Amino acid sequence: MKKILYLFCALLSVTFYACSDKNEENVYQTTKLTVELVYPEGVIPTEGVIVKVRNTVNNTSFDALTNGEGKASFVVPSGVYEASATDSKWDAGNLIVYNGLNSQVVVSGQAAQVQLQLTGSRTGSVVIKEIYAGGCPKDDSSGAFINDQSLVLYNNSSVNVDLNDFALGIVSPYNSQASNTYYTPDGKLSYASEGWIPAVSGVWYFNTPVTLEPGKQIVIAITGAIDNTQTYSQSVNYANADYYCCYDIEDYNNERYYPTPAEVIPTSHYLSAYKFGQGNAWIFSTTSPAVFIFRPEGQKLEDFINNAETTDSKSNKKIPVEWIVDGVEVFAKGNSSNKKRITEDIDAGYVEMTPKMGYTLYRNVDKEASESLEENKGKLVYNYAGGADSTTDPSGIDAEASLKNGARIIYKDTNNSSNDFHQRAKSSLRN
Incomplete structure (x- = not known):
């Protein structure tokens, strides 16, 4: 019995050594x-x-x-x-x-x-500060409410910016994981070398004078410009006289997406649309929108939209890259089929989004630039813990708390969303 035990131990030792050696080689x-x-x-x-x-x-x-x-x-x-x-x-x-x-x-x-x-x-003066697109859980746990999307623009510069001719677009296809026929057999975007990106469905634009001061923001309700918290407590209340909204029922009249805006929002804050695609709603992806803001140069937006030569073979509009002020590529979280739609000269990276959880995509703080401002002494709030799904702002600065404390935040703007954004646990508009 003892001899058998010795043989068993020796065999076990050899087996363990062989496995260990193999693991070390693999790892x-x-x-x-x-x-x-x-x-x-x-x-x-x-x-x-x-x-x-x-x-x-x-x-x-x-x-x-x-x-x-x-x-x-x-x-x-x-x-x-x-x-x-x-x-x-x-x-x-x-x-x-x-x-x-x-x-x-x-x-x-x-x-x-x-x-x-x-x-x-x-780098641009106006940046996309925040994208809230994925919706939130319903209170009865029956699913998610997704018609409460919004975008926040921020003046990251030190001068006033006139937004009168600014416009908002999304890149085709709507979702990053969808089949993308713009890719060539060698794996490149066909329009990358031609200096444009394809805007799908239509574009929204400011139709009244708007001036954005340094360090200030504009909230744009993409869908559901009402107090959504009356029905879904984890949603967003857009019933605010300072907010703007996408609302143009002559072009997009789907009431599910565009209920009549809250009465407190002035009609002068309604963005207008130029529609050139199909459908009665401007579909802002709930998993992975590729969104951009742009400013026409050398011609009016209306003339550009009405020009047949600016339409590609897929009925999308060819927005010149030099017109793009800022753009953000969003990927569906963990999806192996994700493909970039925004070219690298606009956004060289991407930020991943988890939908239906009330999360938002939030721009990181430029720590060095924000700390260098004399006016920010004693006003910056640290120990930020607002990230979601193990993401956070590497600066450690709580931007929203600092803004409320009177600080002037300068956000990171490297034209690379992999560096510039993180997923936040909830919309900043809920604070």
Whole structure:
């Protein structure tokens, strides 16, 4: 019996050693990866830029800094990675942000070197501060209420901005996980090299004079511009005289989406629409809207919309990239079919959204810029804990609490939603 026990222990020891050795080989086998940032012609690479690579399967990430040649070196396990980087430079008084994203970096056991093409774009004065699109749970737990969507615009600059000719659009297709026929066989967006993005259905615009002061915001109720909390307690109350709303029953008259706005909202705060697609509602995706704001240049918006040459083969409008003030790419949380619709010169990344939980997408605070303002001394509130699904603002600053405390917040604006946004536990309008 004792001899049998010894043999069993020896066999167990060998078995354990073999399994342990195999696990170590699988887990710890690593490969050198070099990522080279490729700037537009004439732009000198920057030393010390943070390059991030993220494993697309297990979501582990690694950071490294570029050298003087714009190269960053990593030692990572085999797998498929997403590489990204953001740099910024001043040019003739304008801040140019350079972004790059490559979601198909394959590391398979041999040293690899990949290039990350960077695209430059100017930062804007007005930014999309918040997107509330996914709806909230119904009080009786019977499902979700989704017709209470909104957008918050914010003047991130130090000067007044005239919004009179600003317009709002969404990119086709409505959902990031939907089939996207704009992709070519080689995996590229067909319009990326042509300098436009496809706006679907219609666009909304301000039809009365509007001036947005520095550090101030405008709330736009996309659907349900009423006090929705009367029916669903976790929803949003838009019955506010300062708010704006999308309401133009001549073009979009679906009462489910557009009940008569709350009486306190002035009719002068109703945005008007130019409709060029089908349907009686402007569908703002509840899982993954690709939303943008733009300002026409050199012509009136109406003339652009009525020009047949600005319509593509899918009946969408070709909005010039140089008109785009800000845009945010939203992906459906955890969906493997997500595809980008907004080009990298507008938004080089994306932010994921979980619908039906009352969550909102909220822009991160630019910590250094906000702390540098003399007027903010003693007014910034820290220890922010408002994130949802393990996301948060890396600055640690509670933006809404700081605003209420009299601070002037400057939000992060790198034209890369992966850096600029997080998912917040609830709409800031509910605070």
